[in-house]
Amino acid sequence: MSLALYRKYRPSVFADVIGQEHVTVPLSNALSADRTHHAYLFSGPRGCGKTSSARIMARSLNCEKGPTPNPCGECQSCKDLVANGPGSIDVIELDAATHGLVDDARDLRDKAFFAPVNSKYKIYIIDEAHQLGPGAANALLKVVEEPPPHVIFIFATTEPEKLISTIRSRTHHYPFRLVPPGILAAHLEKICNAEGVTVAKGVIPLVVRASGGSVRDALSVLGQLLAGAGVDGVSYDIAIQLLGFTDGALLDDAVDALAAHDGATLFQTVDRVIESGHDPRRFTSDLLERLRDLMIVSALAETNANTILRELPDDQLERMRNQAQRIGAAGLSRAADIAAQGLTEMRGATAPRLILELICGRILLPIGDTSESGLLTRIERLERAENLAPMSTQPAVPVRAAAPAPQRASVPDFVAPAVAEAIHEAPVAIKKETIKAEPIGSMDISGLRRIWPDVIEDVKKRRRLTWSLLSASAQILGVDDKNITIGIVNSGARDSFIRSESDVILRQAFIDVVGLDRKIEMVVDPSINPNTPQARATRVDEAPGDETQLSGSALLARELGAQVIREK
Ligand SMILES: [Zn+2]
16 A cells, blocks of 8 residues: 555545534535634644644635635646645745744744735644643744734644633634544444555444544554455455454453453453553553442433533443443442552562453452442442342333432441441342353454444444434343354343344344344343433433333333233
8 A cells, every 4th residue: 555545535625624524624614604713722632633623624725716614726826735646845844843833933924924925824733732832832823913014824733722712812723623433433344445455344443433533543444454455355354453452452352341340351451452562551540440430420411411521422422321320339349449559569560461351350349348439339239239120010110210319328337237238139240141252253242342332333223212222221241153142131132133033134134244044032130220320311302102212211111011011
């Protein structure tokens, strides 16, 4: 591959910048109306198109027919400033990260007043602008404050709050965002087609997830996959080999396994962390950070979590919401304590892997932990089991599922003996010993769990009822060469699932998304918390009776209610 994909498919006009319409549309309108400003600030995460957009802005301003959002492509300036073109003497790019920029800034201050050589505007693109030293910033400020009419500044930065405020306040600020998974996936598919390489089902979602919403990272990963493609294109095997070992994927696998109380997979994941050369200390510190994020997700309502964890793409946030619900607030807090303590123990330790495994073991086994947080975790699990047990026999199910989460604050002292007794009877205390977590070729259970949200999305397109049964109250427990085992919240939901022949739908979704054809086996798994926001949410605009308008919980409630009546 002669040219990296990110460079090869770099856009030259705003219409080709993906996922940033909230920025590119108003900028295009300003260009059309000739209402441009003399200083712009493009902020946002790395790899989302800030620098590309700065160059497009320069091209749009300096086109002979400009300013225009549709540069002609014919004039000298358009040819010079096309993506991967030779560049223009009047468009000056400076990288504040590699220079102190003090000398450059003084030089710029002196030269800015000279007219552009060939173009309408002299445009300065200052990348990593937050790294401008104070001397450079002050030198620039003079020009930004009183710019000659032919000078335009475009500052690009990942950290706009660090740009000195006297400069920032003189710019028009455009925040770029991570690209939503659906848009990024469509873009990647288009590129695969253009490159003439076939890509197996399930590969693109893996790439999207590994990129975390950064177009540059996504194209870099895709480029590597395409470079290693065989005659049949890129197989899922190759992709999982490469992408199953990224930091994010390993972290997701570990937390998914924690949430499912699945020790086998958790220790396999630790094994993969070590085998793939990751530093156990780094992994533990990433795990601690993830647990912190999950606590934020768990503590805050949907919109607030979105604001605080705004670097996260929506699908990842949704995934974390699900993980947080399954582990529970007390479980998260306790796991974070254990991880933090383990991280301290790791300092100077000769066998950090051993300590990482101990951390995992401690988090998995709240039984025997008599600290307050250990008790709270046990109570949390019991409450879930208690909520679940009567569900299939009482008509009051929907009401119960809709009730607010129980208060936990004053429980531990007097409940503790009952906990010890009940824990032997509670269904959650039964370990999933019967379910194997051995890898099936490369399609192991971690791989399947990673792809599960995509499978659910596919199910949603096929039948809403099946989706509603699965979305908040089911998880993958096992896979072998015959079956995929799905745990579902209670026997009522399982029966509905089977009676409605939803297994056919789910099986087809697995075939379509992952290319894996297995019989679907449903078992009851009470460790799933039914009090998820998805399970509780009931939209006000629902029209009863119209199935397509009903939320998942409403459908589920109706289905369970109907079943109870039939059984009477
Ligand atoms: Zn032109």
